[in-house]
Amino acid sequence: MSQRILLLGVYGMEMVECGGALAINAANGGHSFASIMLARPEMQRDLHQAAEVLGIEQLFFNEFERGGVDLRPDYKLALCRVIRQTRPDIIITQDPQHSFEDLDPDRRPAMGLILEAIALAGRDYGLEAMPELQPHPVATLYYMSPSQPNCSVSLATVWQKKEQAMDCLSSQMTFSGQHFSERLSEQEQQALCPGFAELPSDYHKGREVQRAMDKALHLHTGLGSHSRFALAEPYRRQGLFELNELMV
Incomplete structure (x- = not known):
């Protein structure tokens, strides 16, 4: 089923790390978007190339301050604007536990900023700064590369696309x-x-x-975890799965 999916990333490689889910959605007629906080100019160029491979139709670059990511109102408004413009059914972003333990700079404060912006985007925050955009609550949130995944996406149909997109990230x-x-x-x-x-x-x-590294991770989530999938992207869905009936 096609959806509107938005990736909220920090440095940029997250877009390709989640490239399987984003590419599958685009191939199914959905709309995939990505917003990146701290991509340098050369990374922005590479990400545009990777986005074409994955079928991502729009990229946003926030150009926040490196080493200075915080909860300042301008940053909240910037992310709220992206969420209200794209109106996603699903947001994918970094995992709170994994980002807290990650030694990359800015990931810990970025996590707080992302979650705060997602919450504010569905309320009456900042309407005077973007009167043309209505609040948009996001009900479904998936965390990428989680410490404790509870679901996975098969990469069988998009593995080569994901590899080709990673090829594009020459600066990284x-x-x-x-x-x-x-x-x-x-x-x-x-x-x-x-x-x-x-x-x-x-x-x-x-x-x-x-x-x-990619083959090892996706094999571990797939065959290595006794999955029916050979290669799989791991995710953790926030909250309960809401099912009309039990699924296989």
Whole structure:
């Protein structure tokens, strides 16, 4: 069934990490959107390319202050505006527990900002700043990469699209390649990616390690968890599942 789905991300790679769900929705005739807080110009370019692959029809870049994400009214209004413009049935965003434990900067305050904006978007907050947009409550919220998933999405039909979209993130993969070259021993590099040292660039090094990580994560959520799915994106739905009848 097609839906209106909005991803609220911090740095940008979240859009591709959730690319399976977003691409499936677009392929089913739905509308997929993404809003990113802190993407640098080169990442914005890469994300536009990835969005085309995944069928995401509109991207929003908030350009908040790095290291300064907080609950200031301007930031709340910016996210409320995106939610009211896109009017999603479903919002996907980072998992509160995972983001609290994550050592990436800004993720912890971003989580509070995101949840506050979702709540305010459905109320009469900020109407004078955007009189053309009506409040929009969002009933369904999914957390990506959760510490304790309670559902998953099969990637069988969109795995290649997700991989192709990750290929587009050249700035992130280059950064990752430099990071893994410094952080991992030669033995660890070789174990993750045979021939790591001979790869032609930091981009290729980062991409091949990311490929191994993605396959491991999605296999673990899929076959590794005795799922009927081979490769699966993990999510945690906020609140109870509301069913008219039991589902298989």
